[in-house]
Amino acid sequence: MAARRLTGGRIAVHLAVLALVVIWTLPTLGLFISSLRDKDLLAVSGWWTALSSVERRDFARTGTAADQVERDGRYVIAGNLLEGRQGWTISRFGTKVSAPGEFAAGNPAPLPGGGEITVERDGDYAWTSAEPFTQDRGRRILFVAEAPPHFTIANYVEVLTSEGIGQSFVNSLTVALPATVIPILIAAFAAYAFSWMRFPGREPLFAVVVGLLVVPLQMSLIPLLRLYNDVGTAFGTESKGYVGIWLAHTGFGLPLAIYLLRNYIGSLPREIIESARVDGANHYRIFTRVVLPLSIPALASFAIFQFLWVWNDLLVAMVFLGKSEGQIVLTSRLRELLGSRGDNWEILTASAFVSIVVPLIVFFSLQRYFVRGLLAGSVKGG
């Protein structure tokens, strides 16, 4: 192309795409950054400030009478208030909760219990008194300080352990692995039959499959819920459970699986199948020895689709699984947290990120198969 030079129009294109990319990624980035911030910071400042230092209010305790030394006839308790807080700088401090920034750092302040205290900017303090100290408990000193940016995985530790996200992660895997694998073989055989075998009703049946592609799940839920309850009562078993949801996802995933695989298997060169026929192989041998190995890319495409679909599903999980610890999947748990912990963004952001990290890894590492599947599923002749 002649227009390789940076003309005004080309710059506009770059800027427009850049703006769109920013709009599309910023929300997710905000979630990720927030999940790594201190929870008390997260509640009072926007995530975009995470990289700048922030003013924080905190407190620490002084030493006790046991720490006092006598110096020039006065008794002194000295130490550092910022122990364990790297890079902090105290600007003001106070002794009363009602006035946490009453005194500037470096100036002496009287303590109500006697004596006076001086807090330096680096956190060093000296509490001096004419009388010997007797407290066996340190006094609380409040301070206002500049804190450097700080990231922590504490939120993740919390959600994975005490909020049950860890268990739900396992539950999601328990649902997704079998629900991804079970439909593949079933669909592949059917797709081969629809592509290369002659039988009465083949075209109308496949038209039904195409129709079922778009049937809303909502049409299936109530009858299946009733059916599962009946089956549960008849056999005296729990009606909600993993076997039920594996089968349900298999049923719901099959139209797309058959459709995708038929598009692929049907487009294999006719000569391959015919030459095998001439050699005397029957359809079962042709399928298992020739077609199935050739179809691996299409099977992979479908498997990615189905895995993402099942992992991200909320509706089917809410209907066919219980809410017990051993069954609640990540999406259901996340929705419950949105209700019960709606203001605890440290929990919500970390939980949400745990739930989206697996699909993101699958997506970015296998994007090529995913896109290929999308194209085969929707573009004419794909």
Added chain:
Amino acid sequence: MLGQITSALIAVVVAVAAAAAYFAGSNWLLDRLVGGASPARDRAVGRIRPWLFAAPALLFLAVYLVYPVYETLRLSFFGRNGETFVGLANYAWAFGDGEFLESIRNNIVWLIVVPTLSTVFGLVIAVLTDRIWWGNIAKSLIFMPMAISFVGASVIWKFVYDYRSAESTQIGLLNAIVTGLGGEPEAWITLPFWNNLFLMAILVWIQTGFAMVILAAALRGIPEDTIEAARIDGAGELRIFWRIMVPQITGTILVVWTTITIIVLKVFDIVLAMTNGQWDTEVLANLMFDWMFRGGGDFGRGSTVAVFIMIAVIPIMVWNIRRFRAERRD
């Protein structure tokens, strides 16, 4: 926990083994019992085998999709427990119910806004990214939300829409921008009517990547010489876009549009997670789920709402089947 994963893996192995055993076993039996003796019996084998191949899939489809569609239709004429016939009472109830009418209204807005915006954004991004060297990276990033669950996306956006009173620091991106520009912070998701648009933005965010990928592939399929010819004739880029590109991919645009329409009709997770239908944001799919369990579950009304979603899907279903048949005839 480990035990649970192990049992899931065992289930995978057992299920695959069972399926393989069925296919291998039934085909072996067929060859043994029927085939081989005469040409007539070989023909019989040829007639039976396709059904052995397709049977498990057809069985699943029948149990999980075909039978339920019929059953939901039937239940929509029955009372809450599905036992007493009530005729059209559920439908009469629907048209007199404020929540239902609100859902219909909202669904119509969703159906107009989301497919339109997703397709337009997708097309624009597909065209623009085609012209820059980092286009694939840009596409990959815009495509990313496709991998995120609707609930996950709801958390992401609820954080963007977060509201604090005017005196405190805003931690939601949208309110921070609004107050940064001198405006008043708003509780966006409780703002009747407009809140619907904020929920729709989430689905547009997710579906634009889908539209973009499909349309980018279609654009690449346009013969380069038609575009070159137009350029030589002195046509501007916009003119080329409208007169050469868009007409050649109209079919694909329709496919994208209808696919997103179907997704919109089923939208449930976003509304449930963001508002659960409060503040005038109810939609059919969420209303259906609600009735399924409300007060122990009203299967009649739940089914009726589902039937309305189905009715909205039918035109697209018919169009899809006709398109498929036309393709087969080519």
